[in-house]
Amino acid sequence: MSFHLSASAREPRPDTAFFAEKQAMATDLQQTLENKFSETFGYAPAIVSYAPGRIEVLGNHTDYNEGYVLSAAINCGTFFAISPRTDSAVRLVAGDIMAEVSFPVSAPERSEDHVWSNYVKGCLAGLNAAFGAPERGFDAMFLGNIPLGSGLSSSAALEVCATLAMAKIRGVEPAPLEVALIGQKAEHEFAGVKCGLLDQATSVFGEKDHLVMSDFRSREFKPVAFPSDVCFLMCNTHAKHALVDGAYNERRECCERAARFFAAALDHQVSALRDVSWAEWLAHRADMPELDAKRSAHPIGEDGRVLAGVEMLREGDVESFGRLMFESHDSSRNYFENSCPELDTVVDAAKAIPGVLGARLSGGGFGGSAVVLVRSRDAEAAAAAIRHAYAHKNGDRCDTRTVVCSGGARVVKGA
Numbered sequence: 001m002s003f004h005l006s007a008s009a010r011e012p013r014p015d016t017a018f019f020a021e022k023q024a025m026a027t028d029l030q031q032t033l034e035n036k037f038s039e040t041f042g043y044a045p046a047i048v049s050y051a052p053g054r055i056e057v058l059g060n061h062t063d064y065n066e067g068y069v070l071s072a073a074i075n076c077g078t079f080f081a082i083s084p085r086t087d088s089a090v091r092l093v094a095g096d097i098m099a100e101v102s103f104p105v106s107a108p109e110r111s112e113d114h115v116w117s118n119y120v121k122g123c124l125a126g127l128n129a130a131f132g133a134p135e136r137g138f139d140a141m142f143l144g145n146i147p148l149g150s151g152l153s154s155s156a157a158l159e160v161c162a163t164l165a166m167a168k169i170r171g172v173e174p175a176p177l178e179v180a181l182i183g184q185k186a187e188h189e190f191a192g193v194k195c196g197l198l199d200q201a202t203s204v205f206g207e208k209d210h211l212v213m214s215d216f217r218s219r220e221f222k223p224v225a226f227p228s229d230v231c232f233l234m235c236n237t238h239a240k241h242a243l244v245d246g247a248y249n250e251r252r253e254c255c256e257r258a259a260r261f262f263a264a265a266l267d268h269q270v271s272a273l274r275d276v277s278w279a280e281w282l283a284h285r286a287d288m289p290e291l292d293a294k295r296s297a298h299p300i301g302e303d304g305r306v307l308a309g310v311e312m313l314r315e316g317d318v319e320s321f322g323r324l325m326f327e328s329h330d331s332s333r334n335y336f337e338n339s340c341p342e343l344d345t346v347v348d349a350a351k352a353i354p355g356v357l358g359a360r361l362s363g364g365g366f367g368g369s370a371v372v373l374v375r376s377r378d379a380e381a382a383a384a385a386i387r388h389a390y391a392h393k394n395g396d397r398c399d400t401r402t403v404v405c406s407g408g409a410r411v412v413k414g415a
């Protein structure tokens with residue numbers, strides 16, 4: 001996908017030439033997509049939807065353990081343009097590489113060759129299951145500006161905007177939570193990643209200038225005001241994001257095994273690690289297989305940090321909040337082992353930089369991006385210092401940019 005900046009991108013300028021080069025307003029990206037659509041299909045799209053990527057701020061690998069997360073929708077995302085056809089065919093085009101797939105609307109099947117199409121096909125399968133297969137197919141194209149593999153959830157953004165647009169043309173309106181669930185199911189069944197609901201839910205429920213506080217047991221998603229004098233830097237290490245390679249699924253299995261252990265060991269109901277306190281973990285860790293003990297410490301500790309972090313934000317205590325982010329990264333590094341040397345370089349460097357309050361990996365881990373909380377007035381200097389430290393240690397480029405907490409997914413044309 002290409003890398004224009006989107007919508008709420010009236011932000012302080014991005015910090016590197018890399019992003020500066022790509023900067024354009026969301027309307028440009030939407031316009032580019034509509035132009036490409038018209039050139040390809042010979043007419044303008046009837047409906048265009050948009051869904052943002054996300055950053056995860058606190059609460060790592062807690063979503064599928066029925067726990068808590070603080071996250072935010074960001075000012076990068078994906079547009080999806082669509083129009084109905086008169087026959088039952090679907091023509092789907094990836095607008096960045098201009099690759100096309102065709103298939104019957106009633107039978108979207110997983111593709112080995114065009115892996116990118118699976119996210120959309122999975123959502124179509126979900127809509128067909130919920131609302132019945134429509135008679136008429138559609139022409140569709142998508143285009144986004146979320147760097148692929150950067151840990152900013154480009155796949156969830158695609159799932160969410162595709163679901164919104166494909167629902168709209170068939171005249172149905174799934175509830176926001178259902179949109180997120182359809183995206184998650186596509187990820188499970190068509191992409192092979194047993195992800196939680198965090199990425200899709202944040203893309204759906206994001207709000208401008210707010211974090212999203214998610215409770216993945218009750219499935220409540222609440223905005224938490226984000227202070228205006230601090231901001232986030234995303235630092236993309238370009239290290240490999242190994243979700244589909246099974247590391248993510250393996251961590252999830254470990255957590256589920258640990259939950260079963262605690263269910264047998266504790267005298268209260270445990271249906272997920274959410275139900276286990278830190279004190280209980282400490283009391284029982286020696287009785288568990290060592291690896292399961294280590295892994296389960298992470299989501300259990302993260303739940304506590306999210307709850308504490310929400311209170312700190314309410315009290316305006318951003319310094320303590322930042323310290324929780326550092327603790328979260330240490331827990332990833334030591335217990336969950338989903339960090340990597342590249343992410344550690346960013347976080348370690350950030351600790352010594354004036355104005356930086358906290359830093360941690362964001363999302364699945366094993367590469368991708370680190371998120372850094374910094375005083376806005378120091379953001380540019382901090383970004384330069386992180387890039388410098390990264391190049392010095394890893395001999396490679398780390399891209400940084402300021403991220404703005406932005407609004408969630410919506411239909412932007414033909415609503």
Ligand code: GLA
Binds near residue numbers: 195196364
């Ligand atoms: C990925 C998954 C999410 C969540 C995070 C880790 O982004 O898609 O569901 O588990 O990792 O918190």
